[in-house]
Amino acid sequence: MSKATIDDVAREAGVSIKTVSRVLNGEPLVRDATRDRVKQAIVALDYRPNASARRLAGKRTYLLGLVYQQNSSYASRVQAGVLDACRDRHYELLIHPCNEKGEALLGEIRELAASRRVDGLLLTPPISDGAGVRELLDELRVPSVVLSKADEGDAGWSVDTNDRHISRQLIEHLEGLGHRRIAYVRGHPDHKAMGNRYRGYLDGMAAAGLESMAAPVGDNAFESGRRCGKELLGLNPRPTAIVCANDHMAAGVIRAAHEAGVSVPGDLSVTGFDDIPLAGQLTPGLTTVRQPMEDMAHTAAQLLIDRVTNPGMENNAHVLDSALVLRDSTGPAPD
Amino acid sequence: MSKATIDDVAREAGVSIKTVSRVLNGEPLVRDATRDRVKQAIVALDYRPNASARRLAGKRTYLLGLVYQQNSSYASRVQAGVLDACRDRHYELLIHPCNEKGEALLGEIRELAASRRVDGLLLTPPISDGAGVRELLDELRVPSVVLSKADEGDAGWSVDTNDRHISRQLIEHLEGLGHRRIAYVRGHPDHKAMGNRYRGYLDGMAAAGLESMAAPVGDNAFESGRRCGKELLGLNPRPTAIVCANDHMAAGVIRAAHEAGVSVPGDLSVTGFDDIPLAGQLTPGLTTVRQPMEDMAHTAAQLLIDRVTNPGMENNAHVLDSALVLRDSTGPAPD
DNA sequence: TTGTAAGCGTTATCAA
DNA sequence: TTGATAACGCTTACAA
Numbered sequence: 001m002s003k004a005t006i007d008d009v010a011r012e013a014g015v016s017i018k019t020v021s022r023v024l025n026g027e028p029l030v031r032d033a034t035r036d037r038v039k040q041a042i043v044a045l046d047y048r049p050n051a052s053a054r055r056l057a058g059k060r061t062y063l064l065g066l067v068y069q070q071n072s073s074y075a076s077r078v079q080a081g082v083l084d085a086c087r088d089r090h091y092e093l094l095i096h097p098c099n100e101k102g103e104a105l106l107g108e109i110r111e112l113a114a115s116r117r118v119d120g121l122l123l124t125p126p127i128s129d130g131a132g133v134r135e136l137l138d139e140l141r142v143p144s145v146v147l148s149k150a151d152e153g154d155a156g157w158s159v160d161t162n163d164r165h166i167s168r169q170l171i172e173h174l175e176g177l178g179h180r181r182i183a184y185v186r187g188h189p190d191h192k193a194m195g196n197r198y199r200g201y202l203d204g205m206a207a208a209g210l211e212s213m214a215a216p217v218g219d220n221a222f223e224s225g226r227r228c229g230k231e232l233l234g235l236n237p238r239p240t241a242i243v244c245a246n247d248h249m250a251a252g253v254i255r256a257a258h259e260a261g262v263s264v265p266g267d268l269s270v271t272g273f274d275d276i277p278l279a280g281q282l283t284p285g286l287t288t289v290r291q292p293m294e295d296m297a298h299t300a301a302q303l304l305i306d307r308v309t310n311p312g313m314e315n316n317a318h319v320l321d322s323a324l325v326l327r328d329s330t331g332p333a334p335d
Numbered sequence: 336m337s338k339a340t341i342d343d344v345a346r347e348a349g350v351s352i353k354t355v356s357r358v359l360n361g362e363p364l365v366r367d368a369t370r371d372r373v374k375q376a377i378v379a380l381d382y383r384p385n386a387s388a389r390r391l392a393g394k395r396t397y398l399l400g401l402v403y404q405q406n407s408s409y410a411s412r413v414q415a416g417v418l419d420a421c422r423d424r425h426y427e428l429l430i431h432p433c434n435e436k437g438e439a440l441l442g443e444i445r446e447l448a449a450s451r452r453v454d455g456l457l458l459t460p461p462i463s464d465g466a467g468v469r470e471l472l473d474e475l476r477v478p479s480v481v482l483s484k485a486d487e488g489d490a491g492w493s494v495d496t497n498d499r500h501i502s503r504q505l506i507e508h509l510e511g512l513g514h515r516r517i518a519y520v521r522g523h524p525d526h527k528a529m530g531n532r533y534r535g536y537l538d539g540m541a542a543a544g545l546e547s548m549a550a551p552v553g554d555n556a557f558e559s560g561r562r563c564g565k566e567l568l569g570l571n572p573r574p575t576a577i578v579c580a581n582d583h584m585a586a587g588v589i590r591a592a593h594e595a596g597v598s599v600p601g602d603l604s605v606t607g608f609d610d611i612p613l614a615g616q617l618t619p620g621l622t623t624v625r626q627p628m629e630d631m632a633h634t635a636a637q638l639l640i641d642r643v644t645n646p647g648m649e650n651n652a653h654v655l656d657s658a659l660v661l662r663d664s665t666g667p668a669p670d
Numbered sequence: 671t672t673g674t675a676a677g678c679g680t681t682a683t684c685a686a
Numbered sequence: 687t688t689g690a691t692a693a694c695g696c697t698t699a700c701a702a
Contacts, residue, residue, distance in 0.1 A: 005678095005679055005680090006679060006680065007679080015688075015689085016688065016689040016690075017679090017680085017681095017689085017690095018681085018682090018688070018689055018690080018691095019687090019688060019689075021680070021681060021682095022687095022688090024680095025681085029687055029688080030687070030688085031687060031688090034687080034688085046449070048449060048450050049679085049680075050391070050452070050678085050679050050680065051452070051680095052387045052388075052390035052391040052396065052452075052678085052679080052680085053387075053391050053678070053679035053680035053681085053694090054679080054680050054681075055387035055680085055694095056385070056387040056388050056391050056678090056679080056680070056681090056693095056694045056695065056696085057679075057680040057681040057682075057693075057694055058680075058681050058682085058694090059681085059682095061387065070411070070415060071411060071612075072411075073612070075411050076405070076406060076407075076410055076411065076432070079430065079432065080405060080432060083430070083432065092429060093429070093430070094427060094428070095414065095418070095428070095430060097411070097414065097415060097418065114381070114383060115383050117385070117386070117387075222615065222616045248616065251616040251617075251618075252616070254618055255616075255618045258618045258619075277406075277408070277613065278612065278613045278616055280557065281557045281583065281586040281587070281590070281613055281617075282586075282616075282617065282618070283586075283589055283590045283593045283617070283618065284593075340694090340695055340696085341695060341696065342695080350672075350673085351672065351673045351674075352673090352695090352696080352697095353672070353673055353674080353697085353698090354671090354672060354673075356696070356697065356698090357671095357672085359696095360697085364671055364672080365671070365672085366671060366672090369671080369672085384695085384696075385694085385695050385696065386696095387694085387695080387696090388678090388694070388695035388696035388697090389695080389696055389697075390678090390696090391677095391678045391679065391680080391694085391695080391696070391697090392677080392678055392695075392696040392697040392698075393678085393696075393697050393698085394697085394698090
């Protein structure tokens with residue numbers, strides 16, 4: 001049982017294996033009646049094509065590689081989105097969490113492209129922002145799609161969100177709550193998304209006619225948020241709101257506030273970015289921005305499969321919308 | 336370039352492809368000098384065996400399937416551990432996050448075993464605790480290893496931690512801090528680990544000569560922790576410590592305490608279990624138990640590959656030790 | 671200790 | 687619109 005091959009199906013349907021193959025791959029030149037007969041045989045025998053044989057014989061591997069930073073808080077959402085797209089198109093996914101940076105990162109990608117024979121590579125930030133990564137992918141001639149903005153002047157294959165715009169909306173939200181002294185905690189300068197978020201802050205402050213405050217730079221991790229928070233809370237006059245480039249740092253700022261005896265959101269409003277699982281479980285719940293990660297990943301994987309399937313395809317850059325998630329870490333400005 | 340086959344290597348080394356194959360697979364019957372020559376040729380040509388061809392020709396797929404609950408907080412640690420083991424043994428990993436329960440879950444596993452031809456399956460809790468799952472794996476004859484205790488009376492293939500014992504240590508820690516009224520928030524009754532943790536609590540209370548208190552049952556999620564916390568804080572006399580079966584629920588209890596104006600750890604000590612990333616970033620940092628997830632997953636994958644490679648192998652159940660992680664959510668009992 | 675030849679289950683080529 | 691038949695790059699008998 002459960003070991004039917006294409007030959008069995010061909011025999012059962014009374015056709016050649018090539019015809020079965022045509023049906024399997026949705027090729028057009030098959031008469032409807034024949035196609036039906038083959039499909040029936042497939043069901044009757046519970047036939048499953050052997051992926052290894054298909055890979056060996058075909059030009060493709062039906063394999064996608066997903067490269068992302070290990071311990072990235074959105075890894076599982078990205079995986080879910082990609083897997084969804086893969087299932088629809090009969091692709092499989094090889095995940096490749098990665099710790100390296102710089103040359104070592106490039107080496108890993110090179111190795112990945114060489115040893116595992118994937119049809120295409122999907123990269124997420126901050127990997128996709130790494131110096132030389134895009135160039136390497138071109139050099140290796142591996143079709144790829146990145147989650148993150150394409151480089152300027154490069155209409156590249158990418159899926160992104162409107163970070164800058166939504167970041168500006170965050171400022172408008174705070175301004176509407178009466179905040180005037182709104183500080184910012186910047187993210188790691190190598191991550192492109194972080195730059196966009198900061199620009200959105202500046203946009204929002206300018207649009208509201210407010211003066212932007214000190215904007216210390218963190219490294220995206222909790223501790224750096226704590227440090228920046230401490231620094232900002234030492235200011236005089238103190239900010240009434242601190243906007244952070246991601247949730248981890250926002251958690252750090254909340255910790256710093258707690259340590260300084262500053263109550264959130266009574267004395268201080270805090271916002272994050274990403275809506276990681278932590279955000280809803282902090283006390284107070286964190287006002288943040290939710291990116292449609294599954295959708296982005298799904299879109300990216302579809303795009304990649306399209307690109308692989310259809311080599312002549314045009315460049316394609318998608319932008320999906322993020323959404324504000326209002327929780328309890330933001331409130332009216334203290335008087 | 337980069338498309339050398341076994342034939343190229345054989346020619347370069349002046350041997351037959353069979354000899355190359357022997358070297359590749361570490362088979363013993365090759366003279367050292369020959370082996371060296373082959374290895375040199377492999378390096379010289381940057382030869383990479385074609386995994387698809389190997390799968391097709393061999394009896395194995397060199398593929399492992401990892402089935403886990405989608406959005407599980409330890410998914411990435413498990414993946415990392417498994418991938419490590421896979422790399423060492425030239426296996427690859429197909430991940431299979433899963434949302435189903437009951438019959439639907441069994442159907443997914445059945446489908447997975449049928450369609451993707453994996454050599455073996457790795458299951459993590461709570462999937463591995465699902466009713467009928469172990470039986471199905473036996474029926475399907477898919478070699479598998481579970482992360483979670485083997486069933487009683489079944490010396491099965493599993494890797495587990497000493498949850499019960501470490502849970503007891505948690506009680507000893509609290510007792511040492513002067514706590515006498517220590518309540519417990521139980522986890523989802525279908526998850527075996529949850530039962531063990533609760534038993535450890537009972538052990539610890541008995542050993543300390545304390546009377547166990549109300550132990551409301553949650554569903555492992557934040558909200559249920561909040562609900563149970565609220566309930567326990569309404570008790571009179573109120574517990575001075577609440578031990579939770581996992582971190583999510585502990586976060587919920589902290590939220591409940593905050594809402595009730597009860598300070599942590601001043602008025603109330605709270606502990607979790609799992610040391611998810613959230614635990615360190617809560618305010619206050621959560622005292623919890625860290626399981627060696629990467630190690631467990633690594634061990635499980637090694638075990639599975641051994642089992643697959645060596646069908647005659649004996650059952651094997653491993654137990655690895657968890658560790659207490661003391662943070663700021665526990666402190667001296669209030670007087 | 672090494673080599674020869676026959677698969678493994680598909681897709682691709684080319685003819686019918 | 688269909689079908690022989692040859693790849694694809696390895697492993698596995700079976701010989702030598």
